[in-house]
Amino acid sequence: MSTPTTTGHTAQDWLGTPADADISVVINPATERPIATYRNASTEDVHDAVMRAYAARTDWGRTPPVDRAEILLKIADAIEQEAEEFARIESENVGKPITHARDEMPWVWDVIRFSAGAARVSHAPAAGEYANGSTSWLRREPLGVVGLITPWNYPLLMATWKLAPAIAAGNAVVIKPSELTPETTIRLVDLMNRFLPPGVVNLVLGDANAGRAIVEHPKVRLVALTGDVSTGKAVAASAAATLKRASLELGGKAPVLVFADSPVAQTARDLVEFSYANSGQDCTAACRIIVEDRAYDEFLDAYVAEVHRIAVGDPGDVETTMGPLISERQLERVAGFVERARGYGAVVRTGGERLPRAGWYYAPTVVTDIEQSSEIIQREVFGPVVTVQRGRNDDEMLAMANGVDYGLSASVWTTNLARTMRFTRELDFGTVWVNQQIFTASEMPFGGFRDSGYGKELSGHGLDEYSQFKHVMVKPELAP
Known part of the structure; x- marks a missing residue:
């Protein structure tokens, strides 16, 4: 493992200047004026973030669900307390009306609170004697390290749709927001790291090259993307090279x-x-x-x-x-x-x-x-x-x-x-x-068919996307 070049937790770690060779400039779309300039993550930056997550995955994965849930509930409470500032930043960075940004905020903490509860509930079949005089049960286990690539249209909401179930399931994560709209994700990761153990949530900033490095990294076991169809196809093809799973929400034509x-x-x-x-x-x-x-x-x-x-x-x-x-x-x-x-x-x-x-x-x-x-x-x-x-x-x-x-x-x-x-x-x-449109419920799965991708977000199915299931079959006694 190389020595990390940045902690990757805060905006300070990613600040760039126009003199930097590889930067992204965040623009307010209502004024065409710059908000901030950040350097784009290199392949080494992504590797360091993945290795931080890899080092944190075991302890976090063994943390009892009730303890994970309590941390998530504290995070949800903190976001609710800071809701106006999150809404202001989202409005400025995305260009959405401030009233709409405020209306989105309850969806943010609701999915976190739902995921906290879902972490404590198993949807597996009851343990029992199904065959051969043996007792069988299923273990829901975290995948380890997952990569999250989020879009520019709902940066805060889509970040929480992915972060909450991934963390609740016991994974460590590397998240990359769109280079156009990183501002609320930066603040969200900073807030979450007030409560989470080091390395559980890792931020990288950058363009498609940073996303590609996440997808290609062999220690990332799942990539969850919200993006367009062409990007989704590229992610699926790249993920296949290391047999990692992909969860793809790729748009629609409703x-x-x-x-x-x-x-x-x-x-x-x-x-x-x-x-x-x-x-x-x-x-x-x-x-x-x-x-x-x-x-x-x-x-x-x-x-x-x-x-x-x-x-x-x-x-x-x-x-x-x-x-x-x-x-x-x-x-x-x-x-x-x-x-x-x-x-x-x-x-x-x-x-x-x-x-x-x-x-x-x-x-x-x-x-x-x-x-x-x-x-x-x-x-x-x-x-x-x-x-x-x-x-x-x-x-x-x-x-x-x-x-x-x-x-x-x-x-x-x-x-x-x-x-x-x-x-x-x-x-x-x-x-x-x-007789309605757009509304979702944290209790119900969300995801598409055909060119809209595969995999589900929200609900218990969303938590299962970030889990693997192990069948344990025990025969109590050896044959004489």
């Missing part, structure tokens, strides 16, 4: 099925919030709306009218309901989708342009008259752009909904029980909401 038996105008108004939250930078955003033909005109009029009420502006203003996109690159990507759709005859009902102000703001946009095979339907835009399509009947709407490669989430808006039962059964998505 169909929203609106039927004429729903209160159409109210449904339209409700859906706007779920479409443009976090500037549409949400893998479960209500971005692909399919409306029953006889309700289409009423829905579209109500929806566009509600979009016009979105207050785009300074994320620090409590009246703002939508902020900027995360980066200029992301803004250009989103604008490109809209322009290419226009070129193929799509109609932009509102928006479709960058706003003339400082910051990476793009107008809330509604696009109609699109073919099912078009790029803007088939690929994740990840911005404030919503498509609205017509569906003639249940069968066609179901086919349109399932007719993409993603399988993360979907929603159905209807008062018809038979339709509800059919669509929740036949929609090929990991989460299906009825």
